[in-house]
Amino acid sequence: MGGSNNLVKKFYSSAEIFQLCISLLILMSQTACSGPPNASANAKRYELKGKVVSADKSNRMVTIEHEAIPEYMDKMTMPFKMHDEWVYEGLKPGTLIQATLVVDGSKTWLEHPVITTIVDPTLAGNVESGVEPAPGTETPDFKLTNQDGKKINFRQYKGRALILTFIYTRCPLPDQCPLMSQNFAQLNQELQKNPALKDKTHLLSISFDTENDKPKVLREYGARHTGTFTQWEFASGSADEIKQVAKFFGMNFWTESNQIIHGLRTAIITPDGKVYKVYRGNDWKPEQLLKDLESLKI
Secondary structure: OOOHHHHHHHOOOOHHHHHHHHHHHHHHHHHHHHOOOOOOOOEEEEEEEEEEEEEHHHEEEEEEEEOEEEEOEEEEEEEEEOOHHHHHHHOOOOOOOEEEEEEEOOOOEEEEEEEEEEEEEOHHHOEEEEOOOOOOOOOOOOEEOOOOOOOOEEHHHOEEEEEEEEOOOOOOOOOOOOHHHHHHHHHHHHHHHHHHHHHHEEEEEEEOOOOOOOOHHHHHHHHOOOOOOEEEEEEEHHHHHHHHHHHHHOOOOOEOOOOEEEEEEEEOOOOOEEEEEEEOHHHHHHHHHHHHHHHHHO
């Protein structure tokens, strides 16, 4: 043992050993960050089997047409977080996949994925990520119908900053549409504390489930998140109207096996009707959006 220690002292200086330790710590931290988050003791796990519809490596999201998950979810097509970067190289539309679905409070993700090389050509070309409008782009005067059955249009919000997001009321995953509504509920609460900002801001949740989310459904859904619709409205419209709005903001969605496959977009529109910022996915936080709103200096 003494000879071994002498060899270390002979070939490596203390500075070199220190640098080696730092390098190992950095490598370990990078490896830890690239993997899935640590689950709490209350997390639940389910086995998921299905077929890949699309994959978005940059946002670590994969949409899967999956079989029924006993005691949790019926057969449907949904987007899931998956942090294992290596697997995305093999995720072609139609690829068969098996993984562990972790449900930890409001967060869900997939772990331990196993994929095959079998590909279904009928799914090729389905993409859930579009191109967002650049900042400063003029927003069209889109027309929708709100929770009271009243016709609304984007032009009527000029003079106020419009913050909008996309949802559908039947979305079952807690970190998708329900999270967008929770974030908006928190935004709404913060705006009430700031009268100057409150009077110059409006919130709008747009449903792309045009078949189910009629005004009555939207009002019942909205009432669970806000006591009044003065500051925050919920709206939908015809299939063509919703497709136009979603396409403008770079959000694609389509129906497959009676389920809606979709991305997520949230945006800030300036008081003069121009795009200020578009958030892709579900990683944005209410406090982050509020800071961006304040930087607009409305």
